[in-house]
Amino acid sequence: MIEAVGLTKRYGDKTAVYNLSFQVRPGAVTGFLGPNGSGKSTTMRMILGLDNPTAGSVTIGGYPYRKLPNAPRQVGALLDAKAVHGGRSARNHLLSLAQLSGIPARRVDEVLGVVGLQDVAKKRSKGFSLGMGQRLGIAAALLGDPQVLLFDEPVNGLDPEGILWVRNLMKALAAEGRTVFVSSHLMSEMALTADHLIVIGRGQLLADMSVKDFISANSADFARVRTPDTEPQLREKLGSALAEAGGHVLPEQDGALRVTGLPLPRISDVAHEAGVRLWELSPHQASLEEAYMRMTQGAVDYRSTVDQRAGLQQPLPPGAQPPVPVPGQGQPDWYAPPPPQQGGQPFAMPATGPYDGAQAPVYGAPGTPGAAAPNPYAQQAPQAPHAQQQAPQAPQGHPAAPAAVAPPAPHQAPTATPPAAVPAPAPAPADLTKPEDAR
Known part of the structure; x- marks a missing residue:
């Protein structure tokens, strides 16, 4: 022992x-x-x-x-x-x-x-x-x-x-x-x-x-009672009779009744007195697994959670959007502005305004290579707008900049001073057009 x-x-x-x-x-x-x-x-x-x-x-x-x-x-x-x-x-x-x-x-x-x-x-x-x-x-x-x-x-x-x-x-x-x-x-x-x-x-x-x-000791015994499926009124009649006799009746998903509080002989007598035919009258006792789960449900240390993988594909709620990166603040995904062009001005990015991820601004006129380009400050990681020609690779530590991007229209940048007249994008430097220099 x-x-x-x-x-x-x-x-x-x-x-x-x-x-x-x-x-x-x-x-x-x-x-x-x-x-x-x-x-x-x-x-x-x-x-x-x-x-x-x-x-x-x-x-x-x-x-x-x-x-x-x-x-x-x-x-x-x-x-x-x-x-x-x-x-x-x-x-x-x-x-x-x-x-x-x-x-x-x-x-x-x-x-x-x-x-x-x-x-x-x-x-x-x-x-x-x-x-x-x-x-x-x-x-x-x-x-x-x-x-x-x-x-x-x-x-x-x-x-x-x-x-x-x-x-x-x-x-x-x-x-x-x-x-x-x-x-x-x-x-x-x-x-x-x-x-x-x-x-x-x-x-x-x-x-x-x-x-x-x-x-x-760790399960509730009950009886399953089934009446003819073709006569649903008998099911309701039996349920009322069993409740009046002191039983507790719950419907089962398959159409049967779960009865507690009455022994099987008493359930049979109540059905006979009510004139209800029975298709099933069987006792049910919980399995050891059911009794064990009931006993130990408060002593389990490791519980599974609902699989949330599907939620990873859903967009973030509006209140949980990541902050919009602002040029010059040193974020890991900082998008460097393009260098000044000949006769032009530096690219001005507003800190607030239409770049809230809801609608991408329009770069350039319709039909131009930069028109309706995706917003680099939307929910995804910033990306350079598409251009007709690929800009030279930026030095290490600065992301690649677009080759030709016009500044936003005045009504799209309320916090920045819009230029009175925006010159057309300057042509590419002459040395880039030469094959020997392009290499």
Whole structure:
């Protein structure tokens, strides 16, 4: 028997297990349940003497694990199926464990046959699949023919046939009077395997009871009632009669009625008295998964959020628009103005005005290369307007400037002084028209 009394384990400021007390009795499969991070693995490590408790104690048969005489022959455990030297064959791995514990070599071949690895006994374990590694770990736990067995996720990686084999193995070991302690996240498998449950959350005990009692205590049993689909008036009549009899009636999505507060014989009598024919009258009890989720919903540390990837493709709301970059202020995406042209003036960019990302201003007259160019200060990163000719590349540290861009019209730049007369864009310098200079 395994007994924990006031078991507590702290790692610095984090408390992994707090004041945990329970008993694992022989002759039954005891399931050990809890969300990720609830302290199950830490508890098992303390049972096996791999971690020292900060407070409290845990014993096996009345003794701490480290004080058990020839502990490997009394306690078998599977905590990490990957804890195997990959260069050793399955048989040599088990043989080394047997020699350390004084177990006869013939036992190695016996457990290899039990777990079904006799055909790959001479193959190196580094080539094993996850399921084969699990079988090898179970063989190591059974090697000493112990009376106490601990398994952490024993069906991880097994195929359906392997899961059924582990289920039958656990039941057979418990039927022989052994103590079997199994940790698992597969609720459907625990419902079929375990006789008793110990549930913890955030290091504290939540439940210590049989599977049947656990489901009844953490679920609301109800009855499903269905009337002929061709006569909807009977459904309403039955619902009213059941409510008058003291039941609580809720409609189901498939047209049936969910009734609580009345036993099945009473529901049948009410329907008979009301003259309503029934197509279905069946009891419903929550599954272990439903009961477990109800019990541990307040002790889950890691929850998923709604996938927001689709939202990344939506435009930002108006109040969340990034600030408009202003030339000369040193933003990372600063757009450098073009250099002055011959006989012209520097390009003046207003700090406020039509460059709010709502409507791109018009550069040049319609039909010109710069007409209706996209606004470089819209939501996207600034880009140079299109021009007929590509401007020479700007020096390092300054983005490329457009070759020919007329200043904005006076009505588009209220904060800048519009020139009285805007000369046409100066022609390109003569040296750029020469092929030898253009290079």
